[in-house]
Amino acid sequence: MQLNRLIDFHKALADPTRLRILILLSHSPLHGQAIAGKLGLKPPTITHHMTKLREAGLVTERRERNTIYFHLKRQELEQKSLSLHSLLKEEDANMKHTNVNQNYNDSILRNFLTPEGRLRSIPAQRKKRIAILQHVATAFTHGQKYPEKEINQMIQRFHDDFATLRRELIMHQFMYRDKGVYELNPVEMWPTPEETGS
Amino acid sequence: MQLNRLIDFHKALADPTRLRILILLSHSPLHGQAIAGKLGLKPPTITHHMTKLREAGLVTERRERNTIYFHLKRQELEQKSLSLHSLLKEEDANMKHTNVNQNYNDSILRNFLTPEGRLRSIPAQRKKRIAILQHVATAFTHGQKYPEKEINQMIQRFHDDFATLRRELIMHQFMYRDKGVYELNPVEMWPTPEETGS
DNA sequence: TTAATAATTCGATATATATCTAATTAGATA
DNA sequence: TATCTAATTAGATATATATCGAATTATTAA
Numbered sequence: 001m002q003l004n005r006l007i008d009f010h011k012a013l014a015d016p017t018r019l020r021i022l023i024l025l026s027h028s029p030l031h032g033q034a035i036a037g038k039l040g041l042k043p044p045t046i047t048h049h050m051t052k053l054r055e056a057g058l059v060t061e062r063r064e065r066n067t068i069y070f071h072l073k074r075q076e077l078e079q080k081s082l083s084l085h086s087l088l089k090e091e092d093a094n095m096k097h098t099n100v101n102q103n104y105n106d107s108i109l110r111n112f113l114t115p116e117g118r119l120r121s122i123p124a125q126r127k128k129r130i131a132i133l134q135h136v137a138t139a140f141t142h143g144q145k146y147p148e149k150e151i152n153q154m155i156q157r158f159h160d161d162f163a164t165l166r167r168e169l170i171m172h173q174f175m176y177r178d179k180g181v182y183e184l185n186p187v188e189m190w191p192t193p194e195e196t197g198s
Numbered sequence: 199m200q201l202n203r204l205i206d207f208h209k210a211l212a213d214p215t216r217l218r219i220l221i222l223l224s225h226s227p228l229h230g231q232a233i234a235g236k237l238g239l240k241p242p243t244i245t246h247h248m249t250k251l252r253e254a255g256l257v258t259e260r261r262e263r264n265t266i267y268f269h270l271k272r273q274e275l276e277q278k279s280l281s282l283h284s285l286l287k288e289e290d291a292n293m294k295h296t297n298v299n300q301n302y303n304d305s306i307l308r309n310f311l312t313p314e315g316r317l318r319s320i321p322a323q324r325k326k327r328i329a330i331l332q333h334v335a336t337a338f339t340h341g342q343k344y345p346e347k348e349i350n351q352m353i354q355r356f357h358d359d360f361a362t363l364r365r366e367l368i369m370h371q372f373m374y375r376d377k378g379v380y381e382l383n384p385v386e387m388w389p390t391p392e393e394t395g396s
Numbered sequence: 397t398t399a400a401t402a403a404t405t406c407g408a409t410a411t412a413t414a415t416c417t418a419a420t421t422a423g424a425t426a
Numbered sequence: 427t428a429t430c431t432a433a434t435t436a437g438a439t440a441t442a443t444a445t446c447g448a449a450t451t452a453t454t455a456a
Contacts, residue, residue: 013208141255
């Protein structure tokens with residue numbers, strides 16, 4: 001996918017009205033006036049948005065007499081969603097041979113992570129475990145609050161035992177919990193694999 | 199993920215300059231002036247874009263003397279890329295959940311509807327008839343009022359015997375009539391094919 | 397403390413776009 | 427044919443935002 005297509009795709013998803021339309025269409029196909037009614041907007045506005053969604057390849061339409069029903073194209077959405085990530089991985093791979101940065105942590109990660117980025121197991125050794133926890137922690141954003149359900153989902157991308165990882169993230173002060181909501185600690189508080197003792 | 203964060207995420211990826219920045223960062227971390235130089239832009243512009251990328255959780259930064267190096271957060275990019283798709287799947291599942299008979303209903307619909315969506319006949323069996331009525335009801339929009347003439351026309355898309363279908367829609371509480379104007383009942387009032395009795 | 401450098405903030409401007417009303421088009425019906 | 431309805435187009439407006447130069451802040455160096 002070329003850059004312009006990618007931009008149009010993300011532009012299509014960068015508007016609250018269009019997201020609401022997609023959510024509606026995820027329930028069932030709908031015609032223009034029905035969408036307008038449900039969203040409290042006028043038909044021309046819907047035409048405007050459907051044009052963008054169509055150009056982004058996210059919907060198809062089926063005509064029934066005078067009425068046009070719009071359908072969500074789930075598979076296209078999923079496929080295009082990942083295309084930027086794929087593009088950046090390719091870019092990285094093209095560049096890889098120039099970079100020979102091997103440090104200790106990288107080799108731990110290579111050993112414990114699958115190519116898909118999942119944890120083969122949770123290391124028992126403290127040094128390695130800290131390195132892994134640090135890697136998991138970098139998946140989160142500073143200053144952002146994560147409710148329990150959400151943090152579990154994110155951790156589960158690394159390992160199914162999200163409860164253990166979540167507890168360890170707290171124990172080693174990568175994160176803290178306040179009223180059931182989790183947040184990263186500042187990087188200064190993070191332990192390094194080199195430190196001894198707990 | 200909340201809708202607003204999802205929108206900010208896609209907004210962040212909906213700009214050519216920011217995509218170029220992400221591509222640069224996929225090769226290696228870079229500091230602001232380096233990015234500005236490579237893209238032929240001025241530092242304030244880079245600050246502007248990095249703010250958006252940071253808020254979208256796509257980059258982190260590391261300070262080295264006076265210089266701030268920006269790093270791409272691949273994990274977060276990949277995870278957020280799929281979150282809309284997940285959201286729509288959840289929405290769909292929730293919808294199906296409220297109507298456990300979806301699969302059963304689907305097979306009824308396949309049997310009684312032509313490819314054009316017209317009714318071959320009105321089922322005699324109560325279960326099947328309810329499923330068909332529900333399908334017809336979803337052609338209408340909640341909160342919208344339909345005068346008799348209009349509702350007849352709409353029902354006639356499904357079957358020429360609109361009088362029977364209209365009467366049944368009322369009888370089974372998919373709709374109600376007030377002063378000759380028809381309107382959908384809330385979905386909670388709709389019967390399911392499973393219910394017995396009338 | 398003063399100087400140097402990278403980054404940021406502020407204010408201005410140009411472009412993009414979400415939304416509407418009014419008018420028009422396209423398709424189906426009588 | 428004339429008519430009805432859904433959708434679209436055109437034009438207007440308001441808001442958002444990408445970019446810049448000028449001024450300011452933050453951090454390090456002398």
